[in-house]
Amino acid sequence: MTSAAVVGIVVIFLYALxxxxxxxxxxxxxxxxxLVPASVFAAASGAxxxxxxxxxxxxxxxxxxARGAWSPTRLRSDSPIPAGLAVVSGVLVAxxxxxxxxxxxxRVHALLEVxxxxxxxxxxxxxxVLNDARPDAFTTPQxxxxxxxxxxxxxxxxxxxxxxxxxxxxxxxxxxxxxxxLAADLAAALNPLLRPTARAxxxxxxxxxxxxxxxxxxxxxxxxxxxxRVAQLQTxxxxxxxxxxITVAGPAATGGDVAVRVRALLAPPPRRRPVVVAAIVTAxxxxxxxxxxxxxxxxxxxxxxxxxxxxxxx
Amino acid sequence: xxxxxxxxxxxxxxxxxxxxxxxxxxxxxxxxVRDALGSELAYTTVMTVLARMQTKxxxxxxxxxxxxxxxxxxxxxxxxxxxxxxxxxARGDRAAVLTRFARGLSPEESQLLLDLLGPDAEPEQx
Numbered sequence: 001m002t003s004a005a006v007v008g009i010v011v012i013f014l015y016a017l018x019x020x021x022x023x024x025x026x027x028x029x030x031x032x033x034x035l036v037p038a039s040v041f042a043a044a045s046g047a048x049x050x051x052x053x054x055x056x057x058x059x060x061x062x063x064x065x066a067r068g069a070w071s072p073t074r075l076r077s078d079s080p081i082p083a084g085l086a087v088v089s090g091v092l093v094a095x096x097x098x099x100x101x102x103x104x105x106x107r108v109h110a111l112l113e114v115x116x117x118x119x120x121x122x123x124x125x126x127x128x129v130l131n132d133a134r135p136d137a138f139t140t141p142q143x144x145x146x147x148x149x150x151x152x153x154x155x156x157x158x159x160x161x162x163x164x165x166x167x168x169x170x171x172x173x174x175x176x177x178x179x180x181x182l183a184a185d186l187a188a189a190l191n192p193l194l195r196p197t198a199r200a201x202x203x204x205x206x207x208x209x210x211x212x213x214x215x216x217x218x219x220x221x222x223x224x225x226x227x228x229r230v231a232q233l234q235t236x237x238x239x240x241x242x243x244x245x246i247t248v249a250g251p252a253a254t255g256g257d258v259a260v261r262v263r264a265l266l267a268p269p270p271r272r273r274p275v276v277v278a279a280i281v282t283a284x285x286x287x288x289x290x291x292x293x294x295x296x297x298x299x300x301x302x303x304x305x306x307x308x309x310x311x312x313x314x
Numbered sequence: 315x316x317x318x319x320x321x322x323x324x325x326x327x328x329x330x331x332x333x334x335x336x337x338x339x340x341x342x343x344x345x346x347v348r349d350a351l352g353s354e355l356a357y358t359t360v361m362t363v364l365a366r367m368q369t370k371x372x373x374x375x376x377x378x379x380x381x382x383x384x385x386x387x388x389x390x391x392x393x394x395x396x397x398x399x400x401x402x403x404a405r406g407d408r409a410a411v412l413t414r415f416a417r418g419l420s421p422e423e424s425q426l427l428l429d430l431l432g433p434d435a436e437p438e439q440x
Contacts (some may be wrong), residue, residue, distance in 0.1 A: 104408040107375050114411050117397040124372050125329030129336040130398060131388045137415040142332050147329075148398065151388055154337035159352045162333055165415060172413045185410065193326070205413065221431065227416050228427045235418035258416050 002080045004297055008273035008290030012046045016193035017288060022280065023200035024260075027270035029175075030277060035201060036180050036187075039194050039283050043187035044283050045291035047096050050089040052298040054159065057086030058304065071198050071308035078305055103189035105288035111141060118146045124195035126173065127166070135233040139169045141178035156233055157226070162292040164213050177205040203257050210261055211269065231249060231258045327355075331363050332372060332386055341376055342384035 019039065023031045056079040058064055065072040079086075118140055121128045128148045135153035140146045147169040157165060171176070181202050184282045188198035210227070264270075334350040335342055342350070348360045364384050367373040375382040401408050419427070 051429060088359050103407075104345065107411065110407040110411045113397075113408065114358055114401060117401060121389070122334040122372065124327030124367070125327075127329040127332060129332065129386065129388045132399075134399075138412040149333070149336075151336055151339075153329065154333060155339050159334070159337075159350050162331075163352070166330060166333060168415060177413055178411065181410070181413070209413075220401055224427075225431055228419070231416040231419040234416065235421070235424070258419055259423055259427060262430065267428055 004290050004293035005053060006083075008045065008294055011287045012042050012191070013193065014152070014283075015042045016191070016197060019194070019197040020200040023197065023204055025274065026277070026280075028204040028211060030272075031204045032180050032201060033179075034210060034280060034284070035197065035204075036278070039187040039197050039201070041083075041284075041288060043190035043194055043314055045288065046191050046245070047093055048291060049294050050093045050096075052294050053081050054090030054093055055086075055298075056081045056301065057083050058090065059305075068302070068306075070302050075305040079107050079299055095312050099189045099192075100186060103185075103186060107185075114140050118148065134237055135230065136171065137165055137230070139172040139178070141182075142173060142176050145176075146174040147173065152237075153230065153233065157229075157256035160217065160219075160222055161226040161229065162219050165230070167213035167216035168209045170222075172205070174212075175205075177206065177209065179214045181205055184255055203260055207261055207264055210265055211258050214265060214269070220265045220269065224262045227258055227262055227265070240310050318371060327359075328363055328367065328372075331360065334382055335386035336437070338385075341378065341385045343381060343383050344379055408410065410419055 019035055023035050026034070027250065056075065059068060060076050060079075061074045061089065062072055065075065119130060121130075123146055126147055128146050128150055130150045132150040133152040134150055134154055137147070137149045137153055140148065147166070149165065149169075153165075154162065168208075183199075184194075184198040184201040187208070188194040210223055214223045217223065330351055331347055334347050338346065338350065344357060344361045344364060347364065348355055348357060351360070364373060364375075364382075366376050368382075368384065373384045373386055375384045376385060377383075401412065
């Protein structure tokens with residue numbers, strides 16, 4: 001069990017190291033569909049392994065052991081996990097649980113706030129035009145998904161740029177990018193090692209919408225130029241300048257990274273690489289084996305400790 | 315691939331017409347709107363969409379010669395605009411719920427990107 005747990009933890013470390021680069025190498029839609037579930041699984045199995053380790057210690061308390069019908073002394077002698085390691089695991093699991101509950105609570109609160117703000121506005125085919133000079137555009141999450149564009153931005157854009165903007169936002173809605181991002185963020189809340197991956201995945205969602213927009217208007221350069229232009233408009237607008245300075249300095253929590261997206265659009269479209277994708281999926285599936293092994297050996301440990309008293313002396 | 319732009323639903327078309335009207339900033343005739351959409355839409359299609367939007371209260375119209383000129387009805391709800399500003403200015407979770415089109419760029423960064431885009435990268439104007 002110890003070796004399975006160690007291998008499991010090492011695999012999760014390796015995944016956390018490799019995933020951001022993988023995310024940038026794959027086509028954005030593919031990266032999102034593979035790496036978001038993989039991140040959620042990595043975070044959950046990491047927490048699971050720690051929880052099993054912790055329980056080898058918690059299970060030794062007579063009160064808990066009585067409920068679970070195994071012998072605490074037998075568990076203590078069987079368990080290959082040092083008490084210190086088990087205690088540390090328990091603390092880490094507790095912290096991860098608190099972090100997830102905290103994130104979920106705040107996110108649900110934010111979702112409701114956004115929903116309320118947009119609920120009563122006139123939407124035409126899901127589009128809300130906000131009477132506002134400040135140039136901005138964003139999409140709110142499904143099922144009450146709305147594309148919100150300020151009149152200031154609409155007026156500053158040309159016809160073709162406007163098509164790019166609407167196609168980009170339509171892609172966010174159609175592919176439920178907000179929820180993919182939420183899943184990646186929750187994985188990162190559970191396991192802080194996955195934060196760079198969650199950031200890379202947020203950029204991938206923007207890239208995905210950029211690629212869809214490029215297909216709709218049949219012009220990658222136009223999408224790139226529109227991005228630069230909107231970003232410039234936002235920087236120039238006095239009220240947003242201060243906010244932008246903060247956002248550029250801080251981690252890219254939202255919106256992706258404009259420079260990365262522009263460079264990707266100026267490069268040829270991402271190729272479908274079925275062999276690479278198959279290899280990555282296989283590697284991820286193999287990587288999930290240690291977690292399964294920990295579950296199996298963890299169960300065996302408690303089953304062994306639960307053997308009836310008579311057979312203990314045989 | 316060419317069909318992607320054409321196979322759009324009625325909601326999408328209405329959305330594009332509405333965006334074009336809102337972008338125009340002033341009354342637009344059916345021909346203006348059709349030009350602004352830059353696609354091979356039939357004049358009558360655009361006319362039907364505009365008329366429907368007018369009956370739904372999404373657009374107002376005035377007489378312009380023998381036809382009409384339309385303007386988008388945009389919510390003036392300042393309270394909501396204020397709420398949305400708060401959402402946009404927020405950091406962390408409130409901002410994370412929204413997928414933003416683009417955030418600002420530093421001047422150096424945008425100059426670099428403009429160089430990458432090449433000489434004909436100057437923004438189009440309408």
